Amino acid sequence: MNTNRFxxxxxxxxxxxxxxxxxxxKNGVGSVLIIERxxxxxxxxxxxxxxxxxxxxxxxxxxxxxxxxxxxDEVRQLGIExxxxxxxxxxxxxRRLTLTSKTHGYREIQxxxxxxxxxxxxxxxxxxxxxxxxxxxxxxxxxxxRWVNVEGFMPGKRFVILGSGDIGxxxxxxxxxxxxxxxxxxxxxxYLSGLTRNYVQCLQDFDIPxxxxxxxxxxxxxxxxxxxxxxxxxxHWQPIPGSEEIIPCDTLLLSVGLIPENExxxxxxxxxxxxxxxPVVDADFHTNxxxxxxxxxVVHVYDxxxxxxxxxxxxxxxxxxxxxxxxxxxxxxxITSAGKNVRYIVPHHFDPSRHIENDLPLQMRVSRPIEKxxxxxxxxxxxxxxxxxxxxxxxxxxxxxxxxxxxxxxxxGLGTITIQIVER
Amino acid sequence: MxxxxxxxxxxxxxxxxxxxxxxxxxxxxxxxxVSHAGCKRGKQYAIGEITDPRRMVASTVRIQxxxxxxxxxxxxxxxxxxxxxxxxxxxxxxxxxxPVKAGDIVIKDAxxxxxxxxxxxxxx
Numbered sequence: 196m197n198t199n200r201f202x203x204x205x206x207x208x209x210x211x212x213x214x215x216x217x218x219x220x221k222n223g224v225g226s227v228l229i230i231e232r233x234x235x236x237x238x239x240x241x242x243x244x245x246x247x248x249x250x251x252x253x254x255x256x257x258x259x260x261x262x263x264x265x266x267x268d269e270v271r272q273l274g275i276e277x278x279x280x281x282x283x284x285x286x287x288x289x290r291r292l293t294l295t296s297k298t299h300g301y302r303e304i305q306x307x308x309x310x311x312x313x314x315x316x317x318x319x320x321x322x323x324x325x326x327x328x329x330x331x332x333x334x335x336x337x338x339x340x341r342w343v344n345v346e347g348f349m350p351g352k353r354f355v356i357l358g359s360g361d362i363g364x365x366x367x368x369x370x371x372x373x374x375x376x377x378x379x380x381x382x383x384x385x386y387l388s389g390l391t392r393n394y395v396q397c398l399q400d401f402d403i404p405x406x407x408x409x410x411x412x413x414x415x416x417x418x419x420x421x422x423x424x425x426x427x428x429x430x431h432w433q434p435i436p437g438s439e440e441i442i443p444c445d446t447l448l449l450s451v452g453l454i455p456e457n458e459x460x461x462x463x464x465x466x467x468x469x470x471x472x473x474p475v476v477d478a479d480f481h482t483n484x485x486x487x488x489x490x491x492x493v494v495h496v497y498d499x500x501x502x503x504x505x506x507x508x509x510x511x512x513x514x515x516x517x518x519x520x521x522x523x524x525x526x527x528x529x530i531t532s533a534g535k536n537v538r539y540i541v542p543h544h545f546d547p548s549r550h551i552e553n554d555l556p557l558q559m560r561v562s563r564p565i566e567k568x569x570x571x572x573x574x575x576x577x578x579x580x581x582x583x584x585x586x587x588x589x590x591x592x593x594x595x596x597x598x599x600x601x602x603x604x605x606x607x608g609l610g611t612i613t614i615q616i617v618e619r
Numbered sequence: 620m621x622x623x624x625x626x627x628x629x630x631x632x633x634x635x636x637x638x639x640x641x642x643x644x645x646x647x648x649x650x651x652x653v654s655h656a657g658c659k660r661g662k663q664y665a666i667g668e669i670t671d672p673r674r675m676v677a678s679t680v681r682i683q684x685x686x687x688x689x690x691x692x693x694x695x696x697x698x699x700x701x702x703x704x705x706x707x708x709x710x711x712x713x714x715x716x717x718p719v720k721a722g723d724i725v726i727k728d729a730x731x732x733x734x735x736x737x738x739x740x741x742x743x
Binding site: 234235237241244245246256258259260261263264267343344345346347372390391392394395396399400586587592 | 632634637638639657674675677678679681686687688689691693700707721739740741
């Protein structure tokens, strides 16, 4: 690799980065480069050794590493360049990157298009403000997952897990498989935050108790975690006096949410959405900065990897067209506004003239669980444009509403459309 | 297994789809009766859970000469649930040598079930 100029540069090689690199290359650009800070391509999929990936796009139930391998093989076959063990230090609005690594040293790269595919980070103890001492033995679930599944270390013998997110539940099973005892999973909300399948196959199968509306009141231990004090909470997350319980353990794992990782996006002046913490994007996954695109969990936290791959394909194609001068930021845009019971919608805006032939899928999350049949409705002013019936709506599962080209024509000239989720 | 007696109704959360219906299954005159199933797949799921519960099993095996000390592996098909810990014991004592390709068989015909344990990824 001699050139410091590339048509499309992708930052991150998880499922969003791999798919966008493949799509960019297939859409006719000459040089595509993936920059990855780890030693190998694949991202967090490599430590997600459990099954459940690929059911939507491959119609197969694959482990994370197998799902990643298919895309890694395709990246290699297409001759896409990669820089591993390489950290991007800076990204500017004119698409100049500075980076450093042991093998390449300090480098500057100019790209015609950039795709942000940095994924997310886990919320830590500091972000959920857990009281108590600060001993060893408090880790995020994903960190423990990396140790157990990739590096071959067990972080403890007796665990309590805070948060009923999927990674936490999957780790409860994994630790049980490796001989540890998982005493309890605590969830502050009155409902499960991960998927029902994981509750059944990771907790119920191994008699691991799940306590809803419970949290950690205090971490106990000097050098090492010795116990946690748990407490029940009311509907306003306030501790209920007298419900405290001391659970002896040596490790507390946190599975308390993910935050899109956008330090580089901020440097480049990419506008972020206050609810998703990810870039504001159009239907091409184009950010507000011309030539900078974003795909995957860096935009918003997805429920299934399959949809991350789909988003990567869209972003990669869009970035390739931009690099070839065939596509720019949209002229006319319509804002998608989150109405009743909708927390957020991606894309945040779109150009209806670009969807004369293709459907426009809107992806959203409901703001509270509705265990009754619902309509997902698109409204232009007070006029109903289209709607979709669902048997229920839960915050843990993304909801998609496809707008068809003839629906979109009805929006022409409007500034905003509203999406709402209401009981049928 | 005690599930085969099943005089008392048993609650099963269906995972055939994400909805998660709470099914109730009971045995009557040798037949399994399933109630509260939202669809046909739910009934099939409940019968499977009672007569022959199986799960996909994923774990890791020690590898020598690889990029990492472990390589992820999984069962080629869902594995009998009551033999999972026996399988894990075998997986834990298995040692392999790099290089390995995704899909390579790591343990053939595990515990005589006809199910293989295969590598989840390439590792040089």
